[in-house]
Amino acid sequence: MSRPADRLRVAMQKSGRLSDPARNLLKQAGFQFRSSDKDQLFCYGDGCAVDLVLVRDDDIPQLIAENVCDLGIVGRNVLQEKALELRGTAHAGLQELMPLAFGGCRLSLAVPNGLDWRGPSDLDGRRIATSYPELLGEYLQQQGIGAEIVALKGSVEIAIKLGKADAICDLVSSGATLVANGLKETEILLQSEAVLACQNTPFGDGRDALLADFLARIDGVMKVQASKLILCQTGKRELDAVLRLLPDAVAPVISPVWGDDEALNVQALCTSAVTWQRLEAMKSAGARGLMVLPVEKLLA
Numbered sequence: 001m002s003r004p005a006d007r008l009r010v011a012m013q014k015s016g017r018l019s020d021p022a023r024n025l026l027k028q029a030g031f032q033f034r035s036s037d038k039d040q041l042f043c044y045g046d047g048c049a050v051d052l053v054l055v056r057d058d059d060i061p062q063l064i065a066e067n068v069c070d071l072g073i074v075g076r077n078v079l080q081e082k083a084l085e086l087r088g089t090a091h092a093g094l095q096e097l098m099p100l101a102f103g104g105c106r107l108s109l110a111v112p113n114g115l116d117w118r119g120p121s122d123l124d125g126r127r128i129a130t131s132y133p134e135l136l137g138e139y140l141q142q143q144g145i146g147a148e149i150v151a152l153k154g155s156v157e158i159a160i161k162l163g164k165a166d167a168i169c170d171l172v173s174s175g176a177t178l179v180a181n182g183l184k185e186t187e188i189l190l191q192s193e194a195v196l197a198c199q200n201t202p203f204g205d206g207r208d209a210l211l212a213d214f215l216a217r218i219d220g221v222m223k224v225q226a227s228k229l230i231l232c233q234t235g236k237r238e239l240d241a242v243l244r245l246l247p248d249a250v251a252p253v254i255s256p257v258w259g260d261d262e263a264l265n266v267q268a269l270c271t272s273a274v275t276w277q278r279l280e281a282m283k284s285a286g287a288r289g290l291m292v293l294p295v296e297k298l299l300a
């Protein structure tokens with residue numbers, strides 16, 4: 001099915017963990033839609049050439065692979081599982097364009113608490129329940145482990161109690177579900193988060209320019225989210241030590257303090273986390289009057 005060359009069609013989860021953050025991201029990037037009703041499954045862009053398709057997250061990679069949608073916001077776990085499934089078919093070629101810093105979780109192996117875990121080879125000849133048979137299969141192959149994969153759509157943790165499996169491979173975030181089921185995490189197969197996905201070949205029409213603009217805006221929002229402006233004062237002798245704690249600062253501005261020849265003002269735009277620990281370290285290094293401000297918009 002061919003897509004109109006003058007509009008981008010973006011697939012995202014209708015309702016679930018990724019829906020609200022994905023909507024917010026598009027909103028922050030200035031994309032608005034004619035309907036904000038969640039039951040409206042196709043939302044036309046309002047004053048922009050981007051339309052939304054709201055679906056189950058599992059369907060997003062296939063919709064992109066089949067050219068029904070141009071882009072998708074989906075977990076890396078779901079994208080990579082589908083990409084492996086489509087390997088060698090006419091619909092291969094899915095790619096991750098950009099991580100989006102929400103929906104963080106990991107795909108992990110877990111075994112009963114009581115089991116003495118020595119390493120992945122303990123799984124040789126065992127049964128492992130999972131909703132990610134492709135990712136698990138690839139891992140087992142790489143590790144040279146001969147285990148049986150028991151594919152389940154959900155509630156994977158119960159498989160051991162039901163006698164269907166000896167271990168599981170499932171998503172973990174807080175770890176509470178594992179604890180509640182008497183399981184312990186043993187190996188991480190994949191660190192996941194929501195990503196922007198598309199095909200790995202250019203559209204070859206007007207959508208390439210639309211995609212470049214779309215990515216520039218999303219990238220701008222991601223940078224603003226990560227950016228903080230730090231303001232402080234320090235002595236001339238302490239300046240180097242303070243700046244060493246700001247390795248991510250983009251061209252810090254250093255200016256004199258009126259009426260104090262020994263003091264300097266420091267203004268630094270930081271692009272990674274500004275934690276309390278970092279501020280305390282700066283204070284110990286000689287920074288005073290530390291202030292951290294959010295950044296609303298950035299135009300490079």
Ligand SMILES: Nc1ncnc2c1ncn2[C@@H]1O[C@H](COP(=O)(O)OP(=O)(O)OP(=O)(O)O)[C@@H](O)[C@H]1O
Nearest residue numbers: 013016017018056057058075103104105171172173
């Ligand atoms: N604790 C978690 N458990 C599961 N997924 C998580 C977790 N934390 C983040 N995620 C991410 O959120 C994505 C969507 O999770 P959600 O539970 O909403 O999916 P779902 O139940 O399959 O939804 P759908 O109805 O769209 O199929 C996951 O694929 C994963 O990338």
Ligand SMILES: O=P(O)(O)OC[C@H]1O[C@H](OP(=O)(O)OP(=O)(O)O)[C@H](O)[C@@H]1O
Nearest residue numbers: 154155170171172173174175176177178
């Ligand atoms: O480490 P935690 O924070 O406990 O999160 C992990 C759990 O969350 C997900 O299940 P979900 O609640 O989506 O149910 P489902 O697997 O049955 O869809 C996942 O499949 C795990 O069971």
Ligand SMILES: [Mg+2]
Nearest residue numbers: 056057058059
């Ligand atoms: Mg799903």
